[in-house]
Structure formats: C-alpha cells, structure tokens
Amino acid sequence: MSSAFAHLTARPIAPTDAAGLSALLNAIEAVDVFGEYYSEEDAAEQINAPLLDLGRGTVGLFDGDLMVGYSSAAHQPRAEGVHRVTLSGGVHPDHRRRGLGTGLLAAGIACARTLHALHHPALPLAVAVRNNARNAGALACYRAAGMTLSGSSSHLRRPLDAGVADVPVPEGHTVEAYAAGNDADFHLTSDEAFLESRGGVPMPPERWRELLGWQAFRPDLSFLLREDGSGAAAGMVLVFSWDADTEATGVRDAQILRIGTRPGHRGRGVASALLGHALRAAQDAGFDRVSLDVDAEELPRAHGLFERAGFTVARTEVVHTLEFTGRAQHPTG
The missing domain is CATH 3.40.630.30 (Gcn5-related N-acetyltransferase (GNAT))
Known part of the structure; x- marks a missing residue:
C-alpha cells in the first residue's frame, strides 16, 4: 500500500x-x-x-x-x-x-x-x-x-403478515424436516440441484459441514421432499436466520440459502411445494419475512415460482x- x-x-x-x-x-x-x-x-x-x-x-x-x-x-x-x-x-x-x-x-x-x-x-x-x-x-x-x-x-423478500397459500405436496411424495438421519440426502440433493451453477463440482463434505454448523442454520425450517415409492430425494430447501439481523432491524427474517430440485424430478411442482412448506413453517414459527438471493441467469426461469409465492425484488448485487x-x-x- x-x-x-x-x-x-x-x-x-x-x-x-x-x-x-x-x-x-x-x-x-x-x-x-x-x-x-x-x-x-x-x-x-x-x-x-x-x-x-x-x-x-x-x-x-x-x-x-x-x-x-x-x-x-x-x-x-x-x-x-x-x-x-x-x-x-x-x-x-x-x-x-x-x-x-x-x-x-x-x-x-x-x-x-x-x-x-x-x-x-x-x-x-x-x-x-x-x-x-x-x-x-x-x-x-x-x-x-x-x-x-x-x-x-437479486435479493427477493416476502413478508409474512399476509396469508400464506397452501401448496399441495405432489402426489406420492412426503415432506421431511432436516435431521441427522437424512443429512446425506440433503447434501446429495443440494449437489445435484446446483451442479450447473457450481461448474459441475460437488460441495466438499468439509464445506457442507461448515455450512450446516453455522449457528444461524434452522433445521426446523429446512425440508426434504422424498418419493414414497423409490425413497429417492426429489428436492430440498435450507433456511437460516441471523440473530444479529433481528437485533439490528427488529425484523425476524428467515433466509433461504438453497432451494433446488434434482434434475430427474423437475417439472412436478417439487420446488413450489418446498417453498410453500417453508413459508408456512416460518410463519408458524413467528418470523416476519422470508428472503432469498437468485442469480440473474436463474431469475427468468424461477421468476414465476417466486412471483406466485409473493416475493418481490428488494435490491440487486453485481x-x-x-x-x-x-x-x-x-x-x-
């Protein structure tokens, strides 16, 4: 310098x-x-x-x-x-x-x-x-x-003071909350859902452990959607919440860090069901808002999903x- x-x-x-x-x-x-x-x-x-x-x-x-x-x-x-x-x-x-x-x-x-x-x-x-x-x-x-x-x-936000619509779970599927027993399924589903954006490189186990080791991780608001017949995981959503944000703003924000569907399970309403389930769970837990970040190249494809769920753009990062x-x-x- x-x-x-x-x-x-x-x-x-x-x-x-x-x-x-x-x-x-x-x-x-x-x-x-x-x-x-x-x-x-x-x-x-x-x-x-x-x-x-x-x-x-x-x-x-x-x-x-x-x-x-x-x-x-x-x-x-x-x-x-x-x-x-x-x-x-x-x-x-x-x-x-x-x-x-x-x-x-x-x-x-x-x-x-x-x-x-x-x-x-x-x-x-x-x-x-x-x-x-x-x-x-x-x-x-x-x-x-x-x-x-x-x-x-784009950083998207959805206030929870209005009603949250019930989104049906696709027939033949079951929603599970995060637990130690399905951690491997969460990791695998996350990797397969985001391989395109990560250049085809899975998240290393140590990075996954680090991510879920954060104090802000909310396992009770994080869900996996599983096929009943095959037992295969179809999609997942990971939610975090930072106490420092709440203390500074007075707003309890549940931030979706990851929501994704495995390639072979797309087009069946998996992401819509997971998003709706997470919104309802956050509202029931007393949160004021749900937020998430979406890359520009993914936004056109995902715009309908988040718009239907009531999300709007709060800010843009480059x-x-x-x-x-x-x-x-x-x-x-």
Missing part, C-alpha cells in the same frame, strides 16, 4: 479479531446496505471457517486497535475447468476516499493468485467480487483494477471478475 498510509498496520486476520471484524462489518452495513449484520459470534464463524487460509488469504487493516478495512480470498478446494476465487472486503466509512479500497483490492487479488498457485496451478484463475449495485465507489475501484461485470443477483490464463507459478519461500 501507499506510504501515505504508513500509520496503518496491515496483517493477516487472526481468530482474536472477531470483535473488530463484526464492528467493521456493521459500520459498512450502515452505509452500503447489504441487509447483513454481524454479532461477534457470526464474525468468529467467518474467521474460523475451516477452508479459509488466514495467513495467505486475508488482510486486515488497522489504525491502532481499530480494524478499518479488510480483504478475504476464499479458494475452491475442488475445481474443474476454472478455479474461481471469491473476494470479500471493505473499508470503514470514516476511512474512505484515501485509496484504502484500491490497496485492499490489490492485496486480495495477490492473495487469490497465491492460493491459486498452491491449489490449482494448472487451471485458469477467475477472481470474483460481489457488491451492492448502488455502491458506485466500489464498482469504480473494480473497473480500475481491470475487473469486468460478469453477473448479478459481480465483477478478473480472469487470468496460463499456468500459475508456485510461490517461493
């Missing part, structure tokens, strides 16, 4: 930084509006994610003891065709317009290249970052770094990507 910021300290994020990271993320949320708030416990889960390489993949920027910026690069343990490394990061609103974002983005890209050289050097590398479409400063920073717009997603071709060089030292 520029010598103009010599009074700041840059170092890898450590497990002891959870309080500082949650304070930084909440300060960023107040201005950039992602709809996400963090408790210290939430930040600790992010920092202690098993697949996050703190030493090689993160940078925290500190003014004394205050964390004023960060960058984090998440690599894929398994990749086919292209290795996609996802960056996240931000700068405290009180420290913006000083070039810190530019420096942190450059540091994140450097981390991505290091991780790529360690894990998938024979594949092309794509470094991606997502942000609110209204964050003009961040988007200008991405463009200046040579990143190009590569996708977008993805910018920087692509590298050729063989990576292994880092030395």
Whole structure:
C-alpha cells in the first residue's frame, strides 16, 4: 500500500479479531446496505471457517486497535475447468476516499493468485467480487483494477403478515424436516440441484459441514421432499436466520440459502411445494419475512415460482471478475 498510509498496520486476520471484524462489518452495513449484520459470534464463524487460509488469504487493516478495512480470498478446494476465487472486503466509512479500497483490492487479488498457485496451478484463475449495485465507489475501484461485470443477483423478500397459500405436496411424495438421519440426502440433493451453477463440482463434505454448523442454520425450517415409492430425494430447501439481523432491524427474517430440485424430478411442482412448506413453517414459527438471493441467469426461469409465492425484488448485487490464463507459478519461500 501507499506510504501515505504508513500509520496503518496491515496483517493477516487472526481468530482474536472477531470483535473488530463484526464492528467493521456493521459500520459498512450502515452505509452500503447489504441487509447483513454481524454479532461477534457470526464474525468468529467467518474467521474460523475451516477452508479459509488466514495467513495467505486475508488482510486486515488497522489504525491502532481499530480494524478499518479488510480483504478475504476464499479458494475452491475442488475445481474443474476454472478455479474461481471469491473476494470479500471493505473499508470503514470514516476511512474512505484515501485509496484504502484500491490497496485492499490489490492485496486480495495477490492473495487469490497465491492460493491459486498452491491449489490449482494448472487451471485458469477467475477472481470474483460481489457488491451492492448502488455502491458506485466500489464498482469504480473494480473497473480500475481491470475487473469486468460478469453477473448479478437479486435479493427477493416476502413478508409474512399476509396469508400464506397452501401448496399441495405432489402426489406420492412426503415432506421431511432436516435431521441427522437424512443429512446425506440433503447434501446429495443440494449437489445435484446446483451442479450447473457450481461448474459441475460437488460441495466438499468439509464445506457442507461448515455450512450446516453455522449457528444461524434452522433445521426446523429446512425440508426434504422424498418419493414414497423409490425413497429417492426429489428436492430440498435450507433456511437460516441471523440473530444479529433481528437485533439490528427488529425484523425476524428467515433466509433461504438453497432451494433446488434434482434434475430427474423437475417439472412436478417439487420446488413450489418446498417453498410453500417453508413459508408456512416460518410463519408458524413467528418470523416476519422470508428472503432469498437468485442469480440473474436463474431469475427468468424461477421468476414465476417466486412471483406466485409473493416475493418481490428488494435490491440487486453485481459481480465483477478478473480472469487470468496460463499456468500459475508456485510461490517461493
């Protein structure tokens, strides 16, 4: 980074930084509006994610003891065709317009290249970052770094103060709540439903365990639809809810992180039944709203499903990507 910021300290994020990271993320949320708030416990889960390489993949920027910026690069343990490394990061609103974002983005890209050289050097590398479409400063920073717009997603919401229509379960199917005994079916169904969007790479077991290990996971609102005759799982929905969001907004939001149907079971009303079941369960549990994110390329296909269920678009996020071709060089030292 520029010598103009010599009074700041840059170092890898450590497990002891959870309080500082949650304070930084909440300060960023107040201005950039992602709809996400963090408790210290939430930040600790992010920092202690098993697949996050703190030493090689993160940078925290500190003014004394205050964390004023960060960058984090998440690599894929398994990749086919292209290795996609996802960056996240931000700068405290009180420290913006000083070039810190530019420096942190450059540091994140450097981390991505290091991780790529360690894990998938024979594949092309794509470094991606997502942000609110209204964050003009961040988007200008991405463009200046040579990143190009590569996708977008819509955040959909459905209030539960109105009635929730009953959606029939397809004949010959049964709905099951998540339990340890059907965890493997949830994982398999999730993988098969999303293989297209994940480049044909299943979610590693350690990443699945990490995801369902979050405190926000709501097994009582997460359901599997199973064929009665064959016993095969047809579709699944995973729901999460963050206490920090509720505390900050006063709104109890049940967020659908995944809803999908296995390819051989599509066109039978599986997703509609699961969505309706999740809405009803969330309403019965006292939630005020249900939300989910849908990628732009999936939205036209899924628009009717969510529109019929009463969802509307609350905000849009965009993805910018920087692509590298050729063989990576292994880092030395």
